[in-house]
Amino acid sequence: MILVLIKIVILLAGLMTAAAYFVLLERRIAAWVQDRQGPNRVGIPMTKIRLLGLGQPLADGLKFIFKEEYTPAHVDRRLFILAPITILTAALGVFAVIPFGSMLPPISSLSEKPIPLIVAPGIDVGMIFVFALSSISVYGVILGGWASNSKYSFLGGLRSSAQMIAYELPLGLGILGVVLATGSLRLEEIIEVQVTSGWFALTQPLGFLVFVVAGFAEAARLPFDLPEAEQELIGGYHTEYSGIKLLLFLVAEFLHMITASFLIVILFFGGWHLPFGLTGPDEPIGWGFAVFRILVFFFKISAVILFFMLVRWSWPRFRFDQLMSLAWKVMLPLGIVHLVFVATMAELHHYYGAQWVARMGGWATWAIAGCAWIFALGALGLAAACSPIISDNRPHTET
Amino acid sequence: MKDGVIGFPDPLLEIWGVLGDASLQPASVSFREALLSPMRVPLVWGILLSGLGCWLLIPRRNGRGRQFGSLVCCLGFVMFALQLRGWTGLSTHLLFWCLAAITLAAAVCTITSHNPVYCAIWFALALLGTASLYLLQGSQFLGVATVVVYAGAIVVTFLFVVMLAQPDGKAPYDRISWGIFPSAIAALAGAFLLGALVFSFSKLSAENHKTIHEALVSALDCPLKSVKLLHDPETNRHTLIIKVESAEERDRLRVVVAQDGFREALASQQFPFLEQGDFDVELIHEDVRNHNHVAHLGAYLFTRHLIAIEVAGTLLMVALVGAVAIVIQGKTSTEPVGGSS
Known part of the structure; x- marks a missing residue:
């Protein structure tokens, strides 16, 4: 009981701090890409020590808290307050089933068994749980847009929730491929399987692509940041929000990105294990291995987050009809085709797997990965040849 | 049944009592007694009060009496909870009762919001x-x-x-178009439905049942989560379904139950079917953290209910195709202004 509470406190504090410092990192990277300095001033107050601007998140947080929290008179007050709370609760609740490390050795005063670094260990439907809570966060967006009682907010909310609902399908299809290959919905087990079968980013490239694109869209990051779209809408569904409520929305958005990075690493990059079987699940549970695994895990996650931030300044934003075409005409068919491919492979493996491995030896994984890559490139080529995203944008008349 | 008195639960028992064993049902209570002593049959008051409360809460032309209605509705639900007393303790199942209260309140608010x-x-x-x-x-x-x-x-x-x-949210016309009488009937029907559920579950808490639980606890000498008795009328066999706290407990008790001493210890109690020793015992341990939960479920669905799953899937597919067909039907072809290039 106490152990669970300690884990929850560590997780919440870690996530909130991480979100704050990733904002700083994002701003510094933006500045680096645009050849600026970025926020580098705030250090220790009353001295001239700058510390590379590491005090900036604290200052931002204080500013958000002490800012006037203005609630417009025309809003639906109850739902206006409910919306940011819903979205943040859903974003944080997801982490109940996401492991943030492997096992810790038993600590005598707390537990006699090894401690799994996950708030709800052994829940068998972990993957669907993540999916369920991320679908709850749509409520925050819709309600925020509607309760503001402003046309900009409402349109932003509708656009954004349409986007989130549309991309939930390819997200699920990307996950399904992995689940089919591992035969489990538990995130810990998915990590363990990848030690022997190879990272799914290698063996299921098409699913990986679909999942990453859908993950970007779910987290509403550029090139999918239609919900915000600073230049077109005033600010999307949170136009009317200010102060701490706006902060909740922004933190939730960052948490979505962190969740997506966790999932990408767990599902496709082997979690806390090194590639090529350098580390495996057979290691003894000890402090050394525990810390090493956490370091590997968080290194991978940071790399994915860095990728998210670099993509932000490398790609222009989609137009809304392109966004929808991409979801329904490209990503969804690709996801289904990929699922069929994985199902076929799984069935072949079921019948001929043993002979195959006996004949090929260590090359079996590479052969499967090669097949998957050829298939993925073919499917992508076909999608490009059909080019459903390119649309005639001139005004139309009915004939 | 006494002459001249309407035996109140008897007709209800005939309808609802098919599920359970006759020996577990509470003794017949007269209609007047049932109405006047709510502590004895809180179910009746539960149905009446929650029905009245819901009716008062349902949006009407003049919105008076809503606070009173919510109060009455809460009282009705408390009566239902009283009917279920002894089934689950308040302290051991606090989380359950909290969640149940939230769910019920939200469900009532669903149909009563403007x-x-x-x-x-x-x-x-x-x-x-x-x-x-x-x-x-x-x-x-x-x-x-x-x-x-x-x-x-x-x-x-x-x-x-x-x-x-x-977009304005409020739509008074479609919420008040129902008259007073239909809404009252609807509220009462809902209350009766809930009452039926509560009744069928409260039989598990009947006095006899409590005694069986106590007898089992004393015979097995360990705490039990819950005890349920099923009766198969065709074979006339009783099955005791016992839920225990942990998997180790279950394995230990399996051995105990198989011994003769267990049945002898129970035979001294005054239950006819136990005396004959003519019953099966099933020990269950429900682990919330069941690792093979989904695998079992999937295997069950795709073997035992394969055809049902396939039919349902096909039905959904047909609906999807139908939706697409409807959308395509109303669409006219468009062409860019100034001709195509």
Whole structure:
């Protein structure tokens, strides 16, 4: 009981701090890409020590808290307050089933068994749980847009929730491929399987692509940041929000990105294990291995987050009809085709797997990965040849 | 049944009592007694009060009496809870009772809110409450699937439609178009439905049942989560379903139950079927953290219910194709202004 509470406190504090410092990192990277300095001033107050601007998140947080929290008179007050709370609760609740490390050795005063670094260990439907809570966060967006009682907010909310609902399908299809290959919905087990079968980013490239694109869209990051779209809408569904409520929305958005990075690493990059079987699940549970695994895990996650931030300044934003075409005409068919491919492979493996491995030896994984890559490139080529995203944008008349 | 007195629960028992064993049902109570001593039969008061409360809460032309209605409705639910007393203790199942209260309150608010958007939100809350009750019972997949399918997809679609159709939210005309009488009937029907459920569950808490639980605890000498008695009328065999606290406990008790001493210890109690020793014992341990939960569920669905699953899937596919067909039908071809290039 106490152990669970300690884990929850560590997780919440870690996530909130991480979100704050990733904002700083994002701003510094933006500045680096645009050849600026970025926020580098705030250090220790009353001295001239700058510390590379590491005090900036604290200052931002204080500013958000002490800012006037203005609630417009025309809003639906109850739902206006409910919306940011819903979205943040859903974003944080997801982490109940996401492991943030492997096992810790038993600590005598707390537990006699090894401690799994996950708030709800052994829940068998972990993957669907993540999916369920991320679908709850749509409520925050819709309600925020509607309760503001402003046309900009409402349109932003509708656009954004349409986007989130549309991309939930390819997200699920990307996950399904992995689940089919591992035969489990538990995130810990998915990590363990990848030690022997190879990272799914290698063996299921098409699913990986679909999942990453859908993950970007779910987290509403550029090139999918239609919900915000600073230049077109005033600010999307949170136009009317200010102060701490706006902060909740922004933190939730960052948490979505962190969740997506966790999932990408767990599902496709082997979690806390090194590639090529350098580390495996057979290691003894000890402090050394525990810390090493956490370091590997968080290194991978940071790399994915860095990728998210670099993509932000490398790609222009989609137009809304392109966004929808991409979801329904490209990503969804690709996801289904990929699922069929994985199902076929799984069935072949079921019948001929043993002979195959006996004949090929260590090359079996590479052969499967090669097949998957050829298939993925073919499917992508076909999608490009059909080019459903390119649309005639001139005004139309009915004939 | 005494002459000249209407035996109140008897006709109800005939309808609802098929499920259980006759020896477990409470003794017949006269109609007047049932109405006047709510502590004896709180079910009747529960139905009446919650029905009245819901009727007062339902939006009407003049919105008076809503506070009173919510109070009465709460009182009715408390009566239902009293009927279920002894089934589960308040202290041991605090989480269950909290979630149940939230779910029920949200469900009542769903049908009594003026604003359709609020209705949808309350509905979503009721679904979340239901999902957490499923989780509490250890059926993880059902709980999570409820959230994904209902709260995550269906209610969101409702919200979309409501927001696009009535951006102002309030729609007085379609909420008050029902007369007083139909709404009263509807509220009472809902209350009766709930009452029927409560009644069928409260039989588990009948006095006899409590004694069986106590007898089993003394015979097995360990705490038991719950005891349920099933009776198969065809073979006339009784089955005791015992839920225990842990898997080790279950394995230990399996041995105990198989010994003759166990049946002898129970035979001294005054239950006819126990005396004959003519019953089966089933020991269950429901681990919420069941590692093979989904695998078992999938195997069950795709072997035992394969045809049903396939038919349902085909039906959904047909609906999808139909929707696409309807959309295509109303569409006219368009051409860019100034001709195509």
